[in-house]
Amino acid sequence: MTTPIANARSQARKLDGARKQALETGRNRLLVTAVVLNLAFAAVIARVVDLTVMTNGSEPRVARTVKLADPPTERADVVDRNGVILATSLPTVSLYADPGNILNVDDAADRLVRALPQLNRTETIVKLNSQTRFAWLKRDLTPSQHYEINRFGIPGIAFQRGERRVYPQGRLAGHVLGLTDVDGRGVSGIERYFDQTLRAGGGPLRLALDLRVQAVLHEELTASMKEFKALGAAGVILDVDTGEIVAMVSLPDFDPNARNDIEGEAGFNNVTKGVYEIGSIFKLFTVAMALDTGTVDLSGGYDASEPIHVSRFTISDYHAKNRWLSVPEIILHSSNIGAAKMAVDVGTEMQRTYLERFGMISPALVELPEVGVPLTPSKWRPVNTMTISYGYGIAVSPLQLADGIAALVNGGIRRPTTILLNTDEPAVGERVISAETSRQIRSLMRLVVSRGTGRKADVPGYLIGGKTGTADKQSGRGYAMDAKISSFVGAYPINDPLYVVLALFDEPVGIKRTSNYATGGWVAAPAVGRIVRRMAPIVGIAPDLYGDIELPRVALPKQAEASAPSHRAAGFDSGAAKTTAVVWQVSPGTQTSNNERVVLRVLQAPSGVLAANGN
Numbered sequence: 001m002t003t004p005i006a007n008a009r010s011q012a013r014k015l016d017g018a019r020k021q022a023l024e025t026g027r028n029r030l031l032v033t034a035v036v037l038n039l040a041f042a043a044v045i046a047r048v049v050d051l052t053v054m055t056n057g058s059e060p061r062v063a064r065t066v067k068l069a070d071p072p073t074e075r076a077d078v079v080d081r082n083g084v085i086l087a088t089s090l091p092t093v094s095l096y097a098d099p100g101n102i103l104n105v106d107d108a109a110d111r112l113v114r115a116l117p118q119l120n121r122t123e124t125i126v127k128l129n130s131q132t133r134f135a136w137l138k139r140d141l142t143p144s145q146h147y148e149i150n151r152f153g154i155p156g157i158a159f160q161r162g163e164r165r166v167y168p169q170g171r172l173a174g175h176v177l178g179l180t181d182v183d184g185r186g187v188s189g190i191e192r193y194f195d196q197t198l199r200a201g202g203g204p205l206r207l208a209l210d211l212r213v214q215a216v217l218h219e220e221l222t223a224s225m226k227e228f229k230a231l232g233a234a235g236v237i238l239d240v241d242t243g244e245i246v247a248m249v250s251l252p253d254f255d256p257n258a259r260n261d262i263e264g265e266a267g268f269n270n271v272t273k274g275v276y277e278i279g280s281i282f283k284l285f286t287v288a289m290a291l292d293t294g295t296v297d298l299s300g301g302y303d304a305s306e307p308i309h310v311s312r313f314t315i316s317d318y319h320a321k322n323r324w325l326s327v328p329e330i331i332l333h334s335s336n337i338g339a340a341k342m343a344v345d346v347g348t349e350m351q352r353t354y355l356e357r358f359g360m361i362s363p364a365l366v367e368l369p370e371v372g373v374p375l376t377p378s379k380w381r382p383v384n385t386m387t388i389s390y391g392y393g394i395a396v397s398p399l400q401l402a403d404g405i406a407a408l409v410n411g412g413i414r415r416p417t418t419i420l421l422n423t424d425e426p427a428v429g430e431r432v433i434s435a436e437t438s439r440q441i442r443s444l445m446r447l448v449v450s451r452g453t454g455r456k457a458d459v460p461g462y463l464i465g466g467k468t469g470t471a472d473k474q475s476g477r478g479y480a481m482d483a484k485i486s487s488f489v490g491a492y493p494i495n496d497p498l499y500v501v502l503a504l505f506d507e508p509v510g511i512k513r514t515s516n517y518a519t520g521g522w523v524a525a526p527a528v529g530r531i532v533r534r535m536a537p538i539v540g541i542a543p544d545l546y547g548d549i550e551l552p553r554v555a556l557p558k559q560a561e562a563s564a565p566s567h568r569a570a571g572f573d574s575g576a577a578k579t580t581a582v583v584w585q586v587s588p589g590t591q592t593s594n595n596e597r598v599v600l601r602v603l604q605a606p607s608g609v610l611a612a613n614g615n
Helices: 004-054 060-065 105-115 121-128 143-152 170-177 189-193 195-199 211-227 280-292 327-332 336-346 348-357 382-389 398-409 435-451 524-538
Strands: 085-097 135-141 157-166 186-188 232-239 245-251 301-303 308-310 313-315 324-326 465-475 478-492 499-506 567-574 577-584 600-604 610-614
Touching: 085 170, 105 121, 105 143, 121 135, 135 143, 135 157, 143 157, 170 189, 170 211, 170 245, 186 189, 189 195, 211 232, 211 245, 211 499, 211 524, 232 398, 232 524, 280 327, 280 336, 280 348, 280 382, 280 398, 280 435, 280 465, 301 327, 301 336, 308 336, 308 382, 313 336, 313 382, 324 327, 327 336, 327 435, 336 348, 336 382, 348 382, 398 435, 398 478, 398 499, 435 465, 435 478, 465 524, 478 524, 499 524
Parallel strands: none
Antiparallel strands: 085 135, 085 157, 232 245, 232 499, 301 324, 308 313, 465 478, 478 499, 567 577, 600 610
16 A cells, blocks of 8 residues: 555656656757757858858849949040140940839830930830840930939939040041040051050050141141042151151041041041052152162163053153153153163062062051052063053052152161151161162252252252152053042152151142143142141241252253243334244143143233243
């Protein structure tokens, strides 16, 4: 029989066991809860780390759907040799939309078109209804446009900051600078050639151009092109000692601030990309190689009394002298016959070698992407040797021509042309002719300006030397007699040259003032003279009225030439008294040996003496 005490003890043991079991169960539940909470907190912490550290704090949905370009590095400026800004970048904002966040498309479109009238409402609605998460609406907003649209507070409409390329000088150096696309990448000119350098930012890119000289060249070429109704023009000014391009103009041109202007002929760089049969300027190269090889000297010459017949071709002189011509006369009277015979004596292989030295065979080396390839014969036959001697059968760019002439006049050293300013010593260069040959070429070029077809380029005090060129343009398999390339290349001061100046005009048309002539002597030579007159003071060249250069001796023929027509005495009745005047025995409009037309004007002088003026 169980006693009460035993029952009490048994009951106590049962209560104690239940209490322990309850405590153990509670402990286990707390442990599980703690583990679950710890795991939950760990998951939250991991997600926070992922969002804040691993993804740079970007909102996930937007980061996956809208990826905007990083703000661009500011594109470096382009300046001329004096630090004048030619191209720079301005900060701008552009407008875009996230169509997924647009609440009321029609209302948003109406507001945007009201602020930006150039937007098309229908096209804007299409963009705002698109399934993409990003759509450009308008680039390069003005500050007032930016403020107006921002004031609307339209959900889904936002702005992206960037930059816009601007060209403060407009079309003045359009072909040199080129332009960039809407994304700021260079597409032509300097902008394309140095795209990576400019996009990297940093200091300005300094060009060799002198904006003041560039303006002079642009103005004079434009004026002459309009006066003679030419299709185009090209001009370049080189520093003969460094190869630097001080000015370069191609017409028609474009304003890089207005991208639509670049379409058609305006986008074509005639100076570097265009290649032309130049004509008689090439005779300077022919004489240089003949003198340099000892083939002939200045006292020698060739019989130019009869045209040359080669196969089906006939080589003749435009103003034939029909006699033996000395080397200086071949240049002075621009004799095709004399140049052709001289080239034959030099030889085909030697001619090609020298032309390669002068840079006429390979494309011009210059920091521009628009560079033309010269046209040369696929097979250099004897007839090619003859025609190339006077500038036919080979086509080169105006820059190549100026580069070659610089080597002829600077002492015989050819240096690479460059559009960049030389901050170090000029390149050593390559000798292409002797210093003595260079001196002789300079004297021949001065002879052309002082007594020949280039007289209209003469500027007192600046001693210009040069050579005219007039070439018929190719038309199909032949040449168009009424379409010409007229050019003149000059160097000054020719006794110690500093600059080469080239002007070329495509299909100029003669006018009354020039007696309907549009040759290099009438069109290009005067333009170069005006350029030198205006440019020289800018670059610090003072006029020297006493400067001189020894000219080669030109033996005059026994009989008078057309440039000095014979004359007779004629009596004129002037009231009661008779006076005698000298009149030229030449018909008005006659072409002289200097490629000029004689126009006679007979005027009554106050004293009763009649005067005859030949213009």
